Amino acid sequence: MAEVRISGVRKSFGDVAVLHGIDTTIADGEFMVLLGPSGCGKSTLLRIVAGLEQQSAGDVSIGGRVVNDVEPKDRNIAMVFQNYALYPHLSVYDNMAYGLRVRGTPRPEIERRVQEAARILELGQLLQRKPRQLSGGQRQRVAMGRAIVRDPQVFLFDEPLSNLDAKLRVQMRIEIRRLHQSIRTTSIYVTHDQVEAMTLADRLIVMNAGHAEQVGAPLEVYERPASVFVAGFIGAPAMNLLRARVAGGRAMAGAAALPLPQAAGLGEGREIDWGVRPEHVELAPGAADADAEVAVDLVEALGADTLVHARLADGGALTLRLPGTTRVREGDRLPLRLPPAALHAFDAASGRRI
Amino acid sequence: MIDRRSGPDWFAHAVLWTGILVMAFPVYLTFIASTHEPSTIANGQMPLVPGDKLLETYWQTIFVGPTRTSRMPVGAMMVNTLVMALVIAIGKICISIVSAYAVVYFRFPFRRTAFWMIFMTLMLPVEVRIYPTYNVVASLGLLDTFAGLTVPLIASATGTLLFRQFFMTIPDELLEASKIDGAGPVRFFVDTVLPLSRTNIAALFVILFIYGWNQYLWPLLITTRADMQTIVIGIKKMIVTADALTEWQIVMATAMLAMIPPVAVVLLMQRWFVKGLVETEK
Numbered sequence: 001m002a003e004v005r006i007s008g009v010r011k012s013f014g015d016v017a018v019l020h021g022i023d024t025t026i027a028d029g030e031f032m033v034l035l036g037p038s039g040c041g042k043s044t045l046l047r048i049v050a051g052l053e054q055q056s057a058g059d060v061s062i063g064g065r066v067v068n069d070v071e072p073k074d075r076n077i078a079m080v081f082q083n084y085a086l087y088p089h090l091s092v093y094d095n096m097a098y099g100l101r102v103r104g105t106p107r108p109e110i111e112r113r114v115q116e117a118a119r120i121l122e123l124g125q126l127l128q129r130k131p132r133q134l135s136g137g138q139r140q141r142v143a144m145g146r147a148i149v150r151d152p153q154v155f156l157f158d159e160p161l162s163n164l165d166a167k168l169r170v171q172m173r174i175e176i177r178r179l180h181q182s183i184r185t186t187s188i189y190v191t192h193d194q195v196e197a198m199t200l201a202d203r204l205i206v207m208n209a210g211h212a213e214q215v216g217a218p219l220e221v222y223e224r225p226a227s228v229f230v231a232g233f234i235g236a237p238a239m240n241l242l243r244a245r246v247a248g249g250r251a252m253a254g255a256a257a258l259p260l261p262q263a264a265g266l267g268e269g270r271e272i273d274w275g276v277r278p279e280h281v282e283l284a285p286g287a288a289d290a291d292a293e294v295a296v297d298l299v300e301a302l303g304a305d306t307l308v309h310a311r312l313a314d315g316g317a318l319t320l321r322l323p324g325t326t327r328v329r330e331g332d333r334l335p336l337r338l339p340p341a342a343l344h345a346f347d348a349a350s351g352r353r354i
Numbered sequence: 355m356i357d358r359r360s361g362p363d364w365f366a367h368a369v370l371w372t373g374i375l376v377m378a379f380p381v382y383l384t385f386i387a388s389t390h391e392p393s394t395i396a397n398g399q400m401p402l403v404p405g406d407k408l409l410e411t412y413w414q415t416i417f418v419g420p421t422r423t424s425r426m427p428v429g430a431m432m433v434n435t436l437v438m439a440l441v442i443a444i445g446k447i448c449i450s451i452v453s454a455y456a457v458v459y460f461r462f463p464f465r466r467t468a469f470w471m472i473f474m475t476l477m478l479p480v481e482v483r484i485y486p487t488y489n490v491v492a493s494l495g496l497l498d499t500f501a502g503l504t505v506p507l508i509a510s511a512t513g514t515l516l517f518r519q520f521f522m523t524i525p526d527e528l529l530e531a532s533k534i535d536g537a538g539p540v541r542f543f544v545d546t547v548l549p550l551s552r553t554n555i556a557a558l559f560v561i562l563f564i565y566g567w568n569q570y571l572w573p574l575l576i577t578t579r580a581d582m583q584t585i586v587i588g589i590k591k592m593i594v595t596a597d598a599l600t601e602w603q604i605v606m607a608t609a610m611l612a613m614i615p616p617v618a619v620v621l622l623m624q625r626w627f628v629k630g631l632v633e634t635e636k
Contacts, residue, residue: 052530073536085527089549098545099535146535 002063002153003028009058020210029184035197036207042190078147079156084139086131093127096145117145137168157189206230228351242316244274254314261343271348278321280342290335388606395602415607420592426580435584439566441504450513458521476511498579556626564616585612
């Protein structure tokens with residue numbers, strides 16, 4: 001069990017800077033997810049924590065000990081790789097036992113720990129198999145077993161589910177969550193899948209182009225995105241964002257006068273990015289109560305929900321997520337209510353939340 | 355690509371059988387010749403059925419040798435050749451796998467230069483550098499020794515290149531997982547790289563053993579004493595220019611014996627060889 005502290009970590013490969021100073025602390029027992037699009041530096045950060053890459057500047061400490069110059073094997077971490085990285089010539093049992101053997105753990109102790117991990121992960125029947133005789137999900141469980149037997153201070157997961165099919169991914173996601181609830185080891189989990197991030201994380205770090213855009217609990221990040229990038233990245237379908245100017249207490253997006261969120265600092269004439277999530281737009285009972293009116297372009301009926309792609313008077317696109325019972329047809333005009341509490345505003349120049 | 359036409363199977367068979375006959379007939383003829391009296395071979399009318407001297411000829415070849423020339427038993431030559439071929443094959447594998455490991459997994463100054471220098475020796479086989487190499491071996495007093503016979507042939511770029519290409523296909527994550535598991539460079543080599551290279555080692559062993567066994571020019575230069583002779587050189591020395599003096603039945607028996615070890619190695623290692631080609635998972 002340990003706290004992981006990352007302070008001022010930067011990384012450049014030659015002239016290319018990929019991390020521009022990351023500061024964060026992962027509490028003891030916390031499940032932290034690094035979320036971001038590919039190329040944002042999240043895997044690099046994880047590999048720096050693992051000791052597989054050397055940071056260009058800054059400190060990493062695990063359990064209060066600065067580990068900048070400590071070899072990966074001495075950091076007391078375990079890592080689960082995207083492609084599992086199982087030793088192909090060793091059986092499942094030996095794959096899990098290898099790290100313990102290298103460290104000179106007594107044989108009965110190895111036996112006990114491997115059997116325990118196999119029990120937790122339901123690998124008991126497969127211990128004598130070779131990795132190539134296993135399915136993707138089983139291989140991933142062995143990779144996790146290899147991490148568990150070591151009983152490390154920190155688990156590092158590098159996109160462990162992205163090689164699995166959709167159904168298995170959901171199942172493994174739940175297993176990882178359950179595992180963490182039972183053993184409570186500090187975990188850092190890298191993913192580009194926001195559903196994984198939202199469901200697994202105690203807290204998440206949204207990364208973009210080498211910066212930590214926002215650190216917070218999943219719902220906090222969803223409800224109060226700190227920047228336009230986070231707003232657009234978290235949530236599916238993505239938040240509607242419109243360029244607007246504050247005028248007369250309204251956000252003027254072209255010809256449409258939209259309500260403003262309840263926030264300070266929305267002075268007259270300020271350029272903003274105005275945002276609302278598709279699921280927070282409501283249909284108004286009548287044109288008189290409407291905050292805006294849209295013309296429907298396209299309807300995607302998903303059963304539980306109906307996604308409506310629509311346009312404001314002057315052409316600004318708006319996606320709405322309406323209950324599946326709503327019957328809407330292309331070409332309809334819909335009066336909308338935009339509750340101020342569900343609206344977001346970001347500074348147009350900096351992209352930061354207002 | 356399996357063509358399931360039921361058409362002229364006989365044609366394919368005919369082609370195959372013709373090929374086999376063309377390849378196998380000289381071998382058969384050699385065998386037949388090794389079972390006859392020397393006079394039968396020398397009169398120019400080679401019979402196509404085995405003679406009655408089989409055991410006698412082979413016994414003489416293996417334990418006594420040609421009476422008129424070297425008097426060196428072929429059995430001893432085979433031992434020499436076997437030692438040479440094994441040392442060359444095993445030595446080459448050991449050196450090339452370690453150097454490939456260094457080139458692929460370690461960052462050291464002039465790594466690329468080292469690799470290219472190894473690569474360039476591909477263009478310098480023994481035949482090209484024969485005089486300087488002979489000179490070095492002679493100055494070291496290694497003429498007529500197994501060291502002189504084998505060491506200059508051991509260093510080779512081929513094996514290094516083969517292992518390098520193979521190591522580059524081992525996923526980096528395996529190295530990283532191994533690092534996190536606490537294995538250092540030597541353990542990673544012994545526990546992971548070597549077992550994964552098994553089939554490659556086997557394949558390379560087959561090729562190199564045959565290469566070593568068939569060496570002709572280098573042993574010809576290095577060995578002068580009869581008891582250091584290898585079998586390929588032995589055959590050459592049995593054939594004397596005056597036709598009547600050549601004991602053809604012994605030459606033929608020696609040729610047959612010279613074929614046995616390479617064939618045996620290929621047959622025994624065949625399973626590994628194929629496995630190395632088929633099994634791709636890492």
